[in-house]
Every structure is written in C-alpha cells, then in structure tokens.
Amino acid sequence: MNEVRTRFAPSPTGFMHIGNLRTALYAYLFAKKNQGRFILRIEDTDQERLVDNAVNVIYNTLKLAGLSHDEGPDVGGDHGPYIQSERKAIYGEYAGKLIDSKHAYHCFCTKERLETLVDSSGNRKYDKHCLHLDRKEIDAKIAAGVPYVIRQNVPEEGTTGFSDLVFGDITIDNRELHDNVLIKSDGFPTYNFANVVDDHLMEISHVFRGMEYLSSTPNYNLLYESFGWEIPQYVHLPHIMKDKQHKLSKRHGDANFEDFMEKGFLPAAILNYVALLGWNPKNDVEKFTLQELIDSFEISGISKSSAIFDELKLRWLNSQYVKELPAQEFHLSALKYYSGIPAEIDTVLLSRLLQSRVSIVSDIPDMTGFINDFENYDTSLFDHRDSKSTKETAKSILPVIIAELEKADVWDNDVLFNIFIRISEQSGVKKKALLWIIRVAITGHLSTPGGASEMCVLMGKDLSVKRLKYSLSRL
C-alpha cells in the first residue's frame, strides 16, 4: 500500500472557519494515524477573493491547533510549489494535454451567449458550441486576442460513478454533468481543475473535503480518467451547521477559530469538540488529547448527516480543560481580565478560587464584579430561603461578627472559619445562614468565587471590616 498523504487546501479568503478547521483536523488525524504525511496547499486561484494576510491566519491557526504540516509553502517539500498561483504554468501544460486528447476544448463564447442557454427553470448547461471549432479557427481567434476559457469535454451518454469512504458508491448520469471551465480567461485554473492536477501531482492518497463537492466529484473522476491517473480515495464530510437551516457562516463572526480563542476557549478544547461533531470514537469517551484523537480516529466513525454546533457543550468541554490547567498557567491567562482590580487583592489567590468555577476565562469579569461594584447592592439578598437567612438576622448578628473580626490577629481561612463557627454556636444563628450573611455583606453579590471565609481572606481585614460595617449601616 502506498504512503498515506492527505492535504488541507484552504482558500486564503479570511478567517479560519470552524468547518474548515475540522476538515484539516480529520485529514491530519488520518494521516498521522497511518504514519502518513499531512500537506498544506494554498488555493488562491480566485484572484478576486484574495484577502491580505489570510495566509498568515492559516499558518497561525494550524500552529495554535497543533496541526503541523509536513509539507507546505512555509516548510517546503518535494511536491511544491504549494501555492496554486505559483503553479499556473503547470495547469496550462496539463490543460494542453487534455486538449490534445480531446478531453477539453477552447471556448470563446461570450457571457451574453451563455445567458441565452438558460432554460425555463433557470438552469444553464453549456451546449458544446465551441467543441467543433477547427484548429485554424481556434488559432485565429487566439491570435486576434479573443478571450477564451478551456472547458472539460464530458461524455453525453453513459454514467459516471465514484466511491466515497463516507457516503458509499454514487452513480450519476453523464447528461447531468456540465462541461466545466477548467482554465478561466485570466489564465488561472478553476478549483475543479487545479484540485485534480495538484492532488495527483502531490500524490494525495485520501481527499478530505466538505460534502458540497459530492456533486462535482464525477467530473473529477472523468478528469483523472482522461489523464489515465489513479483516482484517490474520497472522504466527503457533512457540514457543521449553526442551526437546522443554516451552515455556520463567517458572517456571524462567531464561527471562526480566532473568535473562539478570543472568547477564551482553549485550542485543545475547541479541537476536541469539533472532532466530535460528525465523528464518534465508538465508545463513550468525550475528552481526547490530540494524540488520543490520532489513535482512535477511524473513517468509519464519520457520520453522513450534518451537525449543529452547540457552544454550550463546547463551554462544558472547555471547563474540563480549565480545571486541569496548571495553576500558574491559568493565572497567566486570567491576568488580562484583572485590569481593574485593586493592588491589595491577591490575584494569585483569586485565580485559585476562580479556576474551578469558570468554564472559559472570559467568564472572569462577571465573577469578579463584586470587587469593584459593591455599594449599591440590593439588601434583599440577605433574605434567602434555603439558608434560612433574613435581613433581621443579618442586622442583629453583623455587629457580633464585626467585633470578632476586629479582634482577629491572624487572617487566614481556617482561623476565620473557626471564628464563624463559634459565633454560630454561641448566637444560635445557623451556620449556613451566618455564612450567607457574611458573604453577602462583604461582596453584595449572589454568586461569588468562594465562601464567606474565602471572601474575607481575599478582600483582606481592613476592607472586609469596612464592608461589613457599611452593610450593617444599610439595614
């Protein structure tokens, strides 16, 4: 069996779409699983859609995701160049071969003529009008500078079948096939041509791509046959959807990798989640490192139906990764959300409290709001049924708490907690109610990244006492 070679072939048209990332991931996993090579090829044949810097976005994303390619424009390889715009002459040469063997032909039809070919239902199929031009006419038109394209000459009868590793065998009537443009009038190849030539020349064994190419695959097979080339294995992938009707689209700004990174999701979590959209490992495991994904990846686990992207589940998965982060690493990534926090707050302690409580780091501002936003809280927070706390209890017990805390000379969690327990026992105020009151009186928030004593330690003695007094004054 030949070496497994897969490729990721994005167009540099902007950000890295999540669907594209998954395609890259599957191609990478399959290559690595089979000791093969993963190749990056840039498909920039549409000169009108090029976006500055988009190639760098692709490099960066692959790097962040940990999908390192063995060959590509930046790392080289034996099958270059890996940027299609640098391969223009190659496509011209191969198109020439197809013309010689009558599998392709020059077409000089104008846009206006093409318009006349539209049928009643709005479809247009080229009528092979230029197929029968003779050599002299063609040469004359070319010499005269008449713009032309090169079209594939598909058979008018029979059927063309292909086999897909996900979707199985599919056969299409050749009458459904169009004489696709292979070389555009600007001399650049279309995707339809370039992908066939490049996949062959780069010795790609397995072609991973979105299922939108399913319908044009017969055309590609015909091309391979015209050249006498071996046809690669196809692995068409179902789409990732935003909802039942809509594919994940770049327009919403929430569908690309960079945005998720920006929101604070971990690349490993994004990759892990995306791997599970449309593929399953045939067991109940949901958390995978990249290496574990490589080890368990099987094409037979890829599903045929599209999947809706669920950010909530991604959040859950991300929280699993956050919990496992080394404390320093979490602290480092949390740091950028601490800008408004006063210097006297121990942010290392804060990070420790937050780590087990956030799903993504960008949750931090919400969870630390109590640090700067305290005074205007609603005092009805003291009324809490589950902990049996009431405003009245708060009013009567707060002075005791304040007095005890002012006396405290050691300010750590255990000491404070024991003081609270003692107050509870002596006053008859239930532990749960007491702790609720203290926590609310110090933070003014319903939800905080820790319990009463932890919040006291975090805020420090002076601030804690000051806040308790302030809270008492409002009751």
Next chain:
RNA sequence: GGCCGGUUCGUCUAGGGGUUAGGACGCAAGGUUUUCAUCCUUGAAACAGGGGUUCGAUUCCCCUACCAGCUACCA
C-alpha cells in the same frame, strides 16, 4: 425545477430484524459542600410520516415530507 445526499431525546450521538432504544451536554429534582461552582444520585426527553417484506421493523425496500448541497470564468 433537475440531480445528489441526509433524517434516533432540544443538541452531539450509540445501536440495530425481537433492547427497559444506551451515553454526553443542557434542563429538573434531591444529596454532599463554606455561598456559587464542583462532585454524586435520580428524573423528564427520541427512532419524520405512510406503505410494503417479515411471525416480528426504529433497523431492510419503496413512496411522501422535511433539511442541506450542487446546478458559476467561487471554492
């Protein structure tokens, strides 16, 4: 419109001629916990519809519906 593909809890999915149709997220309830979160337990929640084939169909076949894709000098 034509062609191609798809359809299991709200979502991601397992399964497959006879199952209490399994798991995960989310949701609900209870428990542990120093609030919240974590963690644990429990619960509600699905085979698109109709015809066949069969002793038996969610599973196989056909039709319909619905969804998506293609039908470009975009990829």
